Amino acid sequence: MPNTGANAYPSRYRWLGLLGSLALAAGALTSGALPAAATGPTLRASGGAGTVLVFAGLTVLTAAWLLLGRSADAPPADAPPANALSAEALPANAPPANALSAGAPSGNGLPAAGRSAARTRWLTATLAWWAAPLLLLPPLFSRDAYSYLAQGAMLAGGFDVYADGPAALGGPIAQQIPQVWQHTPAPYGPAFLLLARAAAPLADHPYAGVLLLRLSAVLAVAALAALLPALARALGTDPAAALRLGALNPLVLLHLVAGAHNDAVPLALMLAGLLAATRRRPLPAAALITLAALTKAPAALALPAAWWLATAVPPPDGPPRPTAALRRGPHPAAAGTRWAGTPTRAFRAGPGRAAAPRPGAAPARGHRLRCAAAVLAVAAGTTAAVTAVAGTGYGWVSALTTPATASSWSPSSGLGRLAAALAGIAPEGPVAGARLLGAVVAVVAVVLLAVRVARRGSGPVAALALAFGAVVALGPAFRPWYALWCAVPAALAARTAGARRSVELACAALAFAVMPDGFEPDSAELVLAAGGLVLGAATVMLTEHQLTFQERQPAC
Numbered sequence: 001m002p003n004t005g006a007n008a009y010p011s012r013y014r015w016l017g018l019l020g021s022l023a024l025a026a027g028a029l030t031s032g033a034l035p036a037a038a039t040g041p042t043l044r045a046s047g048g049a050g051t052v053l054v055f056a057g058l059t060v061l062t063a064a065w066l067l068l069g070r071s072a073d074a075p076p077a078d079a080p081p082a083n084a085l086s087a088e089a090l091p092a093n094a095p096p097a098n099a100l101s102a103g104a105p106s107g108n109g110l111p112a113a114g115r116s117a118a119r120t121r122w123l124t125a126t127l128a129w130w131a132a133p134l135l136l137l138p139p140l141f142s143r144d145a146y147s148y149l150a151q152g153a154m155l156a157g158g159f160d161v162y163a164d165g166p167a168a169l170g171g172p173i174a175q176q177i178p179q180v181w182q183h184t185p186a187p188y189g190p191a192f193l194l195l196a197r198a199a200a201p202l203a204d205h206p207y208a209g210v211l212l213l214r215l216s217a218v219l220a221v222a223a224l225a226a227l228l229p230a231l232a233r234a235l236g237t238d239p240a241a242a243l244r245l246g247a248l249n250p251l252v253l254l255h256l257v258a259g260a261h262n263d264a265v266p267l268a269l270m271l272a273g274l275l276a277a278t279r280r281r282p283l284p285a286a287a288l289i290t291l292a293a294l295t296k297a298p299a300a301l302a303l304p305a306a307w308w309l310a311t312a313v314p315p316p317d318g319p320p321r322p323t324a325a326l327r328r329g330p331h332p333a334a335a336g337t338r339w340a341g342t343p344t345r346a347f348r349a350g351p352g353r354a355a356a357p358r359p360g361a362a363p364a365r366g367h368r369l370r371c372a373a374a375v376l377a378v379a380a381g382t383t384a385a386v387t388a389v390a391g392t393g394y395g396w397v398s399a400l401t402t403p404a405t406a407s408s409w410s411p412s413s414g415l416g417r418l419a420a421a422l423a424g425i426a427p428e429g430p431v432a433g434a435r436l437l438g439a440v441v442a443v444v445a446v447v448l449l450a451v452r453v454a455r456r457g458s459g460p461v462a463a464l465a466l467a468f469g470a471v472v473a474l475g476p477a478f479r480p481w482y483a484l485w486c487a488v489p490a491a492l493a494a495r496t497a498g499a500r501r502s503v504e505l506a507c508a509a510l511a512f513a514v515m516p517d518g519f520e521p522d523s524a525e526l527v528l529a530a531g532g533l534v535l536g537a538a539t540v541m542l543t544e545h546q547l548t549f550q551e552r553q554p555a556c
Contacts, residue, residue, distance in 0.1 A: 059536025162395025375516025
Protein backbone atom coordinates (compact mmCIF):
# COMPACT_ATOMS: atom_id res chain seq x y z
CA MET A 1 0.00 0.00 0.00
CA PRO A 2 1.21 3.55 -0.62
CA ASN A 3 2.48 5.36 2.45
CA THR A 4 0.72 8.64 3.25
CA GLY A 5 2.14 9.03 6.77
CA ALA A 6 3.94 12.11 7.98
CA ASN A 7 7.15 10.17 8.28
CA ALA A 8 7.36 8.97 4.69
CA TYR A 9 10.58 10.05 3.04
CA PRO A 10 12.06 12.03 5.95
CA SER A 11 15.05 12.86 3.77
CA ARG A 12 12.73 15.27 1.92
CA TYR A 13 12.68 17.38 5.07
CA ARG A 14 16.46 17.36 5.10
CA TRP A 15 16.42 18.91 1.63
CA LEU A 16 13.71 21.35 2.67
CA GLY A 17 15.79 22.49 5.65
CA LEU A 18 18.85 22.88 3.43
CA LEU A 19 16.81 25.11 1.11
CA GLY A 20 15.84 27.26 4.07
CA SER A 21 19.43 27.48 5.28
CA LEU A 22 20.62 28.54 1.82
CA ALA A 23 17.96 31.27 1.60
CA LEU A 24 18.90 32.42 5.08
CA ALA A 25 22.56 32.66 4.07
CA ALA A 26 21.78 34.55 0.86
CA GLY A 27 19.70 37.13 2.71
CA ALA A 28 22.31 37.56 5.44
CA LEU A 29 24.82 38.94 2.92
CA THR A 30 22.89 42.21 2.82
CA SER A 31 20.76 42.20 5.97
CA GLY A 32 22.95 40.57 8.64
CA ALA A 33 25.17 42.19 11.26
CA LEU A 34 27.67 43.38 8.66
CA PRO A 35 31.00 45.05 9.50
CA ALA A 36 30.85 48.83 9.87
CA ALA A 37 32.68 49.28 6.58
CA ALA A 38 29.54 47.99 4.85
CA THR A 39 26.94 49.70 7.07
CA GLY A 40 28.40 53.04 8.12
CA PRO A 41 28.34 54.43 11.67
CA THR A 42 24.68 53.50 12.26
CA LEU A 43 25.56 49.78 11.91
CA ARG A 44 22.12 49.18 10.39
CA ALA A 45 22.05 46.82 7.43
CA SER A 46 20.31 47.84 4.22
CA GLY A 47 17.68 45.10 4.58
CA GLY A 48 15.41 45.11 1.56
CA ALA A 49 15.28 41.82 -0.32
CA GLY A 50 17.81 40.38 2.13
CA THR A 51 15.32 40.68 4.99
CA VAL A 52 12.66 38.94 2.91
CA LEU A 53 15.06 36.11 2.10
CA VAL A 54 16.16 35.71 5.72
CA PHE A 55 12.61 35.36 7.01
CA ALA A 56 11.59 33.12 4.13
CA GLY A 57 14.57 30.87 4.82
CA LEU A 58 13.90 31.00 8.54
CA THR A 59 10.30 29.89 7.96
CA VAL A 60 11.33 27.00 5.71
CA LEU A 61 14.12 25.85 8.02
CA THR A 62 11.92 25.94 11.13
CA ALA A 63 9.07 24.17 9.34
CA ALA A 64 11.45 21.43 8.14
CA TRP A 65 12.60 20.90 11.72
CA LEU A 66 9.03 20.72 13.01
CA LEU A 67 8.00 18.33 10.23
CA LEU A 68 10.98 16.16 11.03
CA GLY A 69 9.77 16.06 14.62
CA ARG A 70 6.28 15.13 13.50
CA SER A 71 7.71 12.33 11.39
CA ALA A 72 9.50 11.05 14.48
CA ASP A 73 6.48 11.00 16.77
CA ALA A 74 3.68 9.92 14.41
CA PRO A 75 3.55 6.40 12.90
CA PRO A 76 2.33 6.01 9.33
CA ALA A 77 -1.40 6.24 8.92
CA ASP A 78 -1.75 3.12 6.79
CA ALA A 79 0.87 0.80 8.23
CA PRO A 80 0.53 -1.62 11.15
CA PRO A 81 2.56 -0.76 14.26
CA ALA A 82 4.87 -3.73 13.75
CA ASN A 83 6.17 -2.49 10.43
CA ALA A 84 6.24 1.30 10.17
CA LEU A 85 7.98 1.44 6.80
CA SER A 86 9.36 -1.21 4.53
CA ALA A 87 13.02 -0.90 3.74
CA GLU A 88 12.23 -0.74 0.01
CA ALA A 89 10.06 2.38 0.47
CA LEU A 90 12.90 4.45 1.90
CA PRO A 91 15.46 6.41 -0.07
CA ALA A 92 19.00 5.11 0.18
CA ASN A 93 20.07 7.84 2.61
CA ALA A 94 16.96 7.87 4.80
CA PRO A 95 16.99 6.69 8.42
CA PRO A 96 15.37 3.41 9.44
CA ALA A 97 11.65 2.83 9.67
CA ASN A 98 9.53 5.29 11.64
CA ALA A 99 12.50 7.49 11.07
CA LEU A 100 13.33 8.96 14.42
CA SER A 101 10.94 7.65 17.03
CA ALA A 102 12.22 5.90 20.11
CA GLY A 103 12.06 2.15 20.13
CA ALA A 104 9.83 1.88 17.06
CA PRO A 105 9.87 -1.62 15.60
CA SER A 106 11.24 -1.87 12.12
CA GLY A 107 10.99 -4.33 9.31
CA ASN A 108 14.67 -4.09 8.47
CA GLY A 109 15.73 -6.60 11.10
CA LEU A 110 18.22 -4.30 12.79
CA PRO A 111 18.53 -4.60 16.55
CA ALA A 112 17.35 -1.65 18.63
CA ALA A 113 20.89 -0.38 19.20
CA GLY A 114 21.61 -0.48 15.48
CA ARG A 115 18.44 1.43 14.62
CA SER A 116 19.24 4.06 17.25
CA ALA A 117 22.79 4.49 15.94
CA ALA A 118 21.52 4.80 12.36
CA ARG A 119 18.97 7.47 13.33
CA THR A 120 21.61 9.39 15.25
CA ARG A 121 24.08 9.31 12.35
CA TRP A 122 21.39 10.49 9.94
CA LEU A 123 20.44 13.41 12.17
CA THR A 124 24.09 14.36 12.70
CA ALA A 125 24.58 14.47 8.93
CA THR A 126 21.43 16.60 8.63
CA LEU A 127 22.84 19.03 11.19
CA ALA A 128 26.00 19.35 9.09
CA TRP A 129 23.94 19.97 5.95
CA TRP A 130 21.88 22.71 7.55
CA ALA A 131 24.83 24.39 9.25
CA ALA A 132 27.20 24.41 6.26
CA PRO A 133 25.69 27.47 4.44
CA LEU A 134 25.96 29.54 7.64
CA LEU A 135 29.68 29.04 8.34
CA LEU A 136 31.24 31.91 6.34
CA LEU A 137 28.62 34.59 6.87
CA PRO A 138 28.89 37.81 8.88
CA PRO A 139 27.14 37.42 12.26
CA LEU A 140 23.38 37.05 12.12
CA PHE A 141 20.72 38.34 14.56
CA SER A 142 23.23 39.99 16.90
CA ARG A 143 26.48 41.95 16.96
CA ASP A 144 27.70 40.27 20.14
CA ALA A 145 30.51 38.46 18.31
CA TYR A 146 32.18 41.81 17.71
CA SER A 147 31.99 42.54 21.44
CA TYR A 148 33.68 39.20 22.16
CA LEU A 149 36.48 40.12 19.78
CA ALA A 150 36.88 43.53 21.44
CA GLN A 151 36.98 42.01 24.92
CA GLY A 152 39.69 39.56 23.86
CA ALA A 153 41.72 42.40 22.37
CA MET A 154 41.29 44.44 25.55
CA LEU A 155 42.57 41.58 27.69
CA ALA A 156 45.56 41.17 25.38
CA GLY A 157 46.20 44.92 25.56
CA GLY A 158 46.22 45.08 29.35
CA PHE A 159 42.83 46.76 29.83
CA ASP A 160 40.58 45.89 32.75
CA VAL A 161 37.68 44.28 30.90
CA TYR A 162 35.54 44.32 34.06
CA ALA A 163 35.85 48.09 34.44
CA ASP A 164 36.24 49.45 30.89
CA GLY A 165 34.12 49.10 27.79
CA PRO A 166 35.22 48.65 24.15
CA ALA A 167 35.32 52.44 23.70
CA ALA A 168 38.55 52.44 25.72
CA LEU A 169 40.12 50.18 23.10
CA GLY A 170 39.10 52.15 20.03
CA GLY A 171 40.15 51.08 16.56
CA PRO A 172 38.22 49.12 13.91
CA ILE A 173 36.76 46.59 16.34
CA ALA A 174 35.25 49.21 18.66
CA GLN A 175 33.50 50.70 15.63
CA GLN A 176 31.54 47.48 15.21
CA ILE A 177 29.80 47.69 18.58
CA PRO A 178 26.48 49.52 19.16
CA GLN A 179 26.60 52.61 21.31
CA VAL A 180 24.66 50.99 24.15
CA TRP A 181 27.54 48.55 24.76
CA GLN A 182 30.47 50.91 24.15
CA HIS A 183 31.08 51.66 27.83
CA THR A 184 29.89 48.43 29.49
CA PRO A 185 32.26 45.88 31.04
CA ALA A 186 32.39 42.22 30.02
CA PRO A 187 29.85 40.03 31.85
CA TYR A 188 31.72 36.81 31.09
CA GLY A 189 34.09 34.78 33.18
CA PRO A 190 37.86 34.44 32.72
CA ALA A 191 37.60 31.14 30.84
CA PHE A 192 35.75 32.83 28.00
CA LEU A 193 38.12 35.80 27.99
CA LEU A 194 41.04 33.42 27.52
CA LEU A 195 39.22 31.99 24.50
CA ALA A 196 38.46 35.46 23.13
CA ARG A 197 42.07 36.55 23.64
CA ALA A 198 43.13 33.88 21.14
CA ALA A 199 41.32 35.90 18.47
CA ALA A 200 42.90 39.22 19.54
CA PRO A 201 45.48 39.28 16.69
CA LEU A 202 42.54 39.60 14.30
CA ALA A 203 40.94 42.56 16.11
CA ASP A 204 41.82 44.90 13.24
CA HIS A 205 40.08 42.51 10.83
CA PRO A 206 36.62 42.06 12.39
CA TYR A 207 35.24 39.68 9.77
CA ALA A 208 38.20 37.30 10.10
CA GLY A 209 38.07 37.56 13.88
CA VAL A 210 34.39 36.65 13.91
CA LEU A 211 35.12 33.60 11.72
CA LEU A 212 37.69 32.42 14.27
CA LEU A 213 35.20 32.86 17.11
CA ARG A 214 32.58 31.04 15.06
CA LEU A 215 34.99 28.14 14.67
CA SER A 216 35.00 27.65 18.44
CA ALA A 217 31.19 27.79 18.47
CA VAL A 218 30.92 25.27 15.63
CA LEU A 219 33.29 22.88 17.38
CA ALA A 220 31.18 23.22 20.52
CA VAL A 221 28.01 22.45 18.52
CA ALA A 222 29.75 19.36 17.13
CA ALA A 223 30.51 18.37 20.73
CA LEU A 224 26.83 18.88 21.58
CA ALA A 225 25.88 16.55 18.74
CA ALA A 226 28.17 13.87 20.20
CA LEU A 227 27.32 14.41 23.87
CA LEU A 228 23.53 14.57 23.63
CA PRO A 229 23.03 10.97 22.37
CA ALA A 230 25.61 9.61 24.81
CA LEU A 231 23.99 11.36 27.76
CA ALA A 232 20.50 10.36 26.59
CA ARG A 233 21.55 6.72 26.53
CA ALA A 234 22.95 7.06 30.05
CA LEU A 235 19.67 8.57 31.26
CA GLY A 236 17.44 6.12 29.41
CA THR A 237 15.91 8.56 26.92
CA ASP A 238 15.86 8.43 23.14
CA PRO A 239 19.27 9.50 21.73
CA ALA A 240 17.87 10.54 18.36
CA ALA A 241 15.10 12.64 19.92
CA ALA A 242 17.63 14.33 22.22
CA LEU A 243 19.91 15.11 19.27
CA ARG A 244 17.08 16.49 17.17
CA LEU A 245 15.69 18.66 19.95
CA GLY A 246 18.97 19.79 21.50
CA ALA A 247 21.36 20.20 18.55
CA LEU A 248 19.30 20.18 15.33
CA ASN A 249 17.40 23.10 16.76
CA PRO A 250 16.79 26.34 14.81
CA LEU A 251 18.03 28.35 17.81
CA VAL A 252 21.32 26.42 17.70
CA LEU A 253 21.74 27.04 13.98
CA LEU A 254 20.67 30.68 14.11
CA HIS A 255 22.41 31.87 17.25
CA LEU A 256 25.24 29.47 18.05
CA VAL A 257 26.40 28.85 14.47
CA ALA A 258 25.26 31.91 12.49
CA GLY A 259 25.39 34.27 15.48
CA ALA A 260 28.63 32.78 16.92
CA HIS A 261 27.33 33.27 20.47
CA ASN A 262 29.51 32.17 23.33
CA ASP A 263 26.73 30.03 24.84
CA ALA A 264 27.87 27.10 22.68
CA VAL A 265 31.09 26.39 24.60
CA PRO A 266 29.60 26.39 28.13
CA LEU A 267 26.66 24.26 26.99
CA ALA A 268 29.07 21.66 25.62
CA LEU A 269 31.21 21.78 28.78
CA MET A 270 28.10 21.43 30.94
CA LEU A 271 26.92 18.34 29.05
CA ALA A 272 30.40 16.84 29.26
CA GLY A 273 30.29 17.35 33.02
CA LEU A 274 26.86 15.74 33.31
CA LEU A 275 28.05 12.78 31.24
CA ALA A 276 31.05 12.36 33.54
CA ALA A 277 28.65 12.46 36.49
CA THR A 278 26.53 9.63 35.08
CA ARG A 279 29.74 7.62 34.81
CA ARG A 280 30.47 8.11 38.52
CA ARG A 281 33.23 10.68 38.06
CA PRO A 282 32.14 13.62 40.23
CA LEU A 283 35.50 15.41 40.29
CA PRO A 284 36.01 15.69 36.51
CA ALA A 285 32.33 16.60 36.30
CA ALA A 286 32.86 19.43 38.79
CA ALA A 287 35.90 20.72 36.87
CA LEU A 288 34.06 20.72 33.52
CA ILE A 289 30.95 22.44 34.86
CA THR A 290 33.06 25.03 36.67
CA LEU A 291 34.83 25.79 33.39
CA ALA A 292 31.40 26.22 31.82
CA ALA A 293 30.37 28.63 34.61
CA LEU A 294 33.63 30.55 34.17
CA THR A 295 32.55 31.05 30.56
CA LYS A 296 28.94 31.91 31.30
CA ALA A 297 27.68 32.00 34.87
CA PRO A 298 24.28 30.20 34.55
CA ALA A 299 26.11 26.90 34.00
CA ALA A 300 26.83 26.83 37.74
CA LEU A 301 23.25 25.57 38.24
CA ALA A 302 24.38 22.22 36.82
CA LEU A 303 26.91 21.63 39.61
CA PRO A 304 24.44 20.23 42.19
CA ALA A 305 22.70 18.22 39.46
CA ALA A 306 26.02 16.62 38.52
CA TRP A 307 26.79 15.84 42.16
CA TRP A 308 23.38 14.21 42.55
CA LEU A 309 23.83 12.15 39.38
CA ALA A 310 27.31 11.04 40.40
CA THR A 311 26.16 9.85 43.82
CA ALA A 312 22.83 8.34 42.80
CA VAL A 313 22.24 4.64 43.53
CA PRO A 314 19.21 2.35 43.51
CA PRO A 315 17.45 2.01 46.86
CA PRO A 316 18.73 -0.67 49.25
CA ASP A 317 15.61 -2.78 48.72
CA GLY A 318 15.95 -2.63 44.93
CA PRO A 319 17.34 -5.43 42.81
CA PRO A 320 21.10 -5.91 43.24
CA ARG A 321 23.20 -4.66 40.36
CA PRO A 322 26.90 -5.22 39.82
CA THR A 323 29.35 -2.36 40.03
CA ALA A 324 30.20 -2.50 36.31
CA ALA A 325 26.54 -2.31 35.38
CA LEU A 326 26.12 0.85 37.41
CA ARG A 327 29.17 2.38 35.83
CA ARG A 328 28.50 1.45 32.20
CA GLY A 329 24.80 0.69 31.93
CA PRO A 330 21.82 3.01 32.10
CA HIS A 331 21.90 5.42 34.99
CA PRO A 332 19.39 4.83 37.82
CA ALA A 333 17.36 7.66 36.29
CA ALA A 334 16.58 5.37 33.38
CA ALA A 335 14.71 2.94 35.61
CA GLY A 336 12.91 5.63 37.57
CA THR A 337 14.39 4.36 40.82
CA ARG A 338 14.64 6.50 43.92
CA TRP A 339 18.14 7.84 44.41
CA ALA A 340 19.34 7.40 47.93
CA GLY A 341 22.64 8.44 49.47
CA THR A 342 26.23 8.17 48.36
CA PRO A 343 27.77 4.81 47.54
CA THR A 344 29.52 3.09 50.42
CA ARG A 345 33.08 3.55 49.17
CA ALA A 346 32.73 6.77 47.28
CA PHE A 347 36.13 6.81 45.61
CA ARG A 348 36.95 3.10 45.62
CA ALA A 349 37.15 2.95 41.83
CA GLY A 350 39.90 5.53 41.55
CA PRO A 351 40.36 9.28 41.65
CA GLY A 352 37.25 11.20 40.77
CA ARG A 353 35.03 8.14 40.49
CA ALA A 354 32.25 7.32 42.91
CA ALA A 355 31.90 3.55 42.98
CA ALA A 356 28.63 1.70 43.41
CA PRO A 357 27.83 0.10 46.72
CA ARG A 358 27.97 -3.63 47.27
CA PRO A 359 24.57 -5.26 46.73
CA GLY A 360 22.47 -4.77 49.81
CA ALA A 361 24.79 -2.17 51.37
CA ALA A 362 23.02 0.79 52.90
CA PRO A 363 24.22 4.11 51.46
CA ALA A 364 25.91 6.38 54.00
CA ARG A 365 25.00 10.06 54.09
CA GLY A 366 28.49 10.93 55.26
CA HIS A 367 30.00 9.66 52.03
CA ARG A 368 27.63 11.80 50.01
CA LEU A 369 28.61 14.82 52.08
CA ARG A 370 32.30 14.05 51.60
CA CYS A 371 31.70 13.83 47.86
CA ALA A 372 29.95 17.22 47.98
CA ALA A 373 32.94 18.70 49.81
CA ALA A 374 35.29 17.26 47.19
CA VAL A 375 33.14 18.69 44.38
CA LEU A 376 33.17 22.14 45.98
CA ALA A 377 36.94 21.93 46.47
CA VAL A 378 37.46 21.07 42.81
CA ALA A 379 35.15 23.91 41.75
CA ALA A 380 37.03 26.39 43.94
CA GLY A 381 40.42 25.17 42.74
CA THR A 382 39.38 25.36 39.09
CA THR A 383 38.06 28.89 39.58
CA ALA A 384 41.26 30.04 41.25
CA ALA A 385 43.49 28.41 38.63
CA VAL A 386 41.63 29.79 35.60
CA THR A 387 41.39 33.26 37.14
CA ALA A 388 45.13 33.25 37.88
CA VAL A 389 45.96 32.21 34.31
CA ALA A 390 43.68 34.87 32.84
CA GLY A 391 44.94 37.55 35.23
CA THR A 392 41.52 39.22 35.32
CA GLY A 393 40.65 39.02 39.00
CA TYR A 394 37.09 38.44 40.17
CA GLY A 395 35.49 41.57 38.78
CA TRP A 396 33.25 39.44 36.58
CA VAL A 397 31.06 38.70 39.61
CA SER A 398 30.01 42.33 39.91
CA ALA A 399 29.72 42.63 36.11
CA LEU A 400 27.09 39.89 35.78
CA THR A 401 24.31 42.50 35.47
CA THR A 402 25.89 44.03 32.34
CA PRO A 403 23.40 42.44 29.87
CA ALA A 404 20.54 44.25 31.66
CA THR A 405 20.27 47.85 30.49
CA ALA A 406 17.44 50.27 31.15
CA SER A 407 15.90 49.33 27.80
CA SER A 408 16.41 45.56 28.08
CA TRP A 409 13.27 43.48 27.73
CA SER A 410 12.17 40.51 29.80
CA PRO A 411 8.83 39.40 31.29
CA SER A 412 9.72 41.04 34.61
CA SER A 413 10.93 44.25 32.91
CA GLY A 414 7.77 44.34 30.81
CA LEU A 415 5.67 43.96 33.94
CA GLY A 416 7.48 46.89 35.56
CA ARG A 417 6.96 49.11 32.53
CA LEU A 418 3.29 48.19 32.40
CA ALA A 419 2.87 49.07 36.09
CA ALA A 420 4.63 52.40 35.50
CA ALA A 421 2.38 53.18 32.54
CA LEU A 422 -0.76 52.38 34.49
CA ALA A 423 0.42 54.49 37.42
CA GLY A 424 1.60 57.32 35.20
CA ILE A 425 5.08 57.47 36.73
CA ALA A 426 8.66 57.11 35.48
CA PRO A 427 9.51 53.47 34.68
CA GLU A 428 12.89 53.25 36.46
CA GLY A 429 11.54 52.43 39.93
CA PRO A 430 8.83 49.93 38.89
CA VAL A 431 11.19 48.19 36.47
CA ALA A 432 13.86 47.81 39.16
CA GLY A 433 11.26 46.51 41.61
CA ALA A 434 9.82 44.04 39.09
CA ARG A 435 13.30 42.75 38.22
CA LEU A 436 14.08 42.24 41.91
CA LEU A 437 10.78 40.40 42.35
CA GLY A 438 11.59 38.22 39.33
CA ALA A 439 15.01 37.35 40.76
CA VAL A 440 13.45 36.39 44.10
CA VAL A 441 10.83 34.21 42.41
CA ALA A 442 13.55 32.53 40.30
CA VAL A 443 15.62 31.74 43.41
CA VAL A 444 12.55 30.33 45.16
CA ALA A 445 11.75 28.19 42.10
CA VAL A 446 15.28 26.79 42.00
CA VAL A 447 15.17 25.95 45.71
CA LEU A 448 11.79 24.25 45.39
CA LEU A 449 13.05 22.19 42.45
CA ALA A 450 16.08 21.13 44.48
CA VAL A 451 13.87 20.13 47.39
CA ARG A 452 11.64 18.15 45.05
CA VAL A 453 14.60 16.22 43.65
CA ALA A 454 15.92 15.54 47.15
CA ARG A 455 12.56 14.26 48.38
CA ARG A 456 11.61 12.17 45.36
CA GLY A 457 15.17 11.15 44.52
CA SER A 458 14.80 11.40 40.75
CA GLY A 459 14.64 13.79 37.84
CA PRO A 460 17.69 16.05 38.35
CA VAL A 461 18.06 16.78 34.63
CA ALA A 462 14.38 17.69 34.28
CA ALA A 463 14.72 19.88 37.37
CA LEU A 464 17.81 21.48 35.85
CA ALA A 465 15.87 22.33 32.67
CA LEU A 466 13.07 23.90 34.72
CA ALA A 467 15.58 25.80 36.87
CA PHE A 468 17.22 27.26 33.77
CA GLY A 469 13.76 28.13 32.45
CA ALA A 470 12.93 30.03 35.65
CA VAL A 471 16.24 31.93 35.65
CA VAL A 472 15.96 32.82 31.96
CA ALA A 473 12.28 33.79 32.00
CA LEU A 474 12.44 35.78 35.25
CA GLY A 475 15.80 37.43 34.69
CA PRO A 476 16.26 41.16 34.03
CA ALA A 477 17.07 40.66 30.33
CA PHE A 478 15.98 38.03 27.85
CA ARG A 479 17.51 37.03 24.51
CA PRO A 480 16.17 34.19 22.30
CA TRP A 481 19.40 32.19 22.55
CA TYR A 482 19.11 32.16 26.35
CA ALA A 483 16.28 29.64 25.88
CA LEU A 484 18.85 27.04 24.82
CA TRP A 485 19.94 26.75 28.46
CA CYS A 486 16.49 25.30 29.10
CA ALA A 487 15.99 23.48 25.78
CA VAL A 488 19.24 21.48 25.82
CA PRO A 489 18.67 19.73 29.18
CA ALA A 490 14.96 19.46 28.32
CA ALA A 491 15.97 17.47 25.23
CA LEU A 492 17.47 14.91 27.60
CA ALA A 493 14.56 14.89 30.05
CA ALA A 494 11.56 14.90 27.67
CA ARG A 495 10.27 11.34 27.44
CA THR A 496 6.98 11.88 25.59
CA ALA A 497 6.01 13.34 22.25
CA GLY A 498 3.88 15.97 23.99
CA ALA A 499 6.76 17.20 26.12
CA ARG A 500 9.05 17.38 23.11
CA ARG A 501 6.42 19.22 21.11
CA SER A 502 6.08 21.88 23.82
CA VAL A 503 9.81 22.57 23.66
CA GLU A 504 9.73 22.55 19.85
CA LEU A 505 6.94 25.11 19.62
CA ALA A 506 8.62 27.45 22.10
CA CYS A 507 11.92 27.28 20.20
CA ALA A 508 10.16 27.74 16.85
CA ALA A 509 8.40 30.89 18.09
CA LEU A 510 11.64 32.35 19.51
CA ALA A 511 13.40 31.78 16.19
CA PHE A 512 11.45 34.72 14.75
CA ALA A 513 12.01 37.09 17.68
CA VAL A 514 14.92 39.20 16.33
CA MET A 515 15.86 40.94 13.11
CA PRO A 516 18.85 39.82 11.01
CA ASP A 517 21.01 42.81 11.99
CA GLY A 518 20.17 42.51 15.70
CA PHE A 519 18.44 45.89 16.00
CA GLU A 520 14.80 46.65 16.72
CA PRO A 521 12.75 46.77 13.51
CA ASP A 522 10.96 49.75 12.08
CA SER A 523 7.62 49.52 10.28
CA ALA A 524 9.21 48.98 6.85
CA GLU A 525 11.32 46.10 8.13
CA LEU A 526 8.28 44.49 9.72
CA VAL A 527 6.53 44.57 6.35
CA LEU A 528 9.56 42.94 4.71
CA ALA A 529 9.70 40.31 7.44
CA ALA A 530 6.00 39.56 6.99
CA GLY A 531 6.58 39.17 3.26
CA GLY A 532 9.35 36.68 3.94
CA LEU A 533 7.11 34.72 6.30
CA VAL A 534 4.41 34.48 3.63
CA LEU A 535 6.94 33.42 0.99
CA GLY A 536 8.43 30.77 3.24
CA ALA A 537 5.04 29.45 4.32
CA ALA A 538 3.93 29.19 0.69
CA THR A 539 7.09 27.24 -0.15
CA VAL A 540 6.46 24.78 2.68
CA MET A 541 2.79 24.33 1.74
CA LEU A 542 3.62 23.70 -1.90
CA THR A 543 6.30 21.21 -0.93
CA GLU A 544 3.99 19.35 1.42
CA HIS A 545 1.20 19.32 -1.17
CA GLN A 546 3.53 17.87 -3.80
CA LEU A 547 4.91 15.34 -1.34
CA THR A 548 1.41 14.20 -0.34
CA PHE A 549 0.36 13.89 -3.99
CA GLN A 550 3.39 11.74 -4.81
CA GLU A 551 2.88 9.51 -1.79
CA ARG A 552 -0.70 8.77 -2.82
CA GLN A 553 0.42 7.34 -6.14
CA PRO A 554 0.69 3.54 -6.33
CA ALA A 555 4.21 2.19 -6.22
CA CYS A 556 5.48 0.96 -9.57
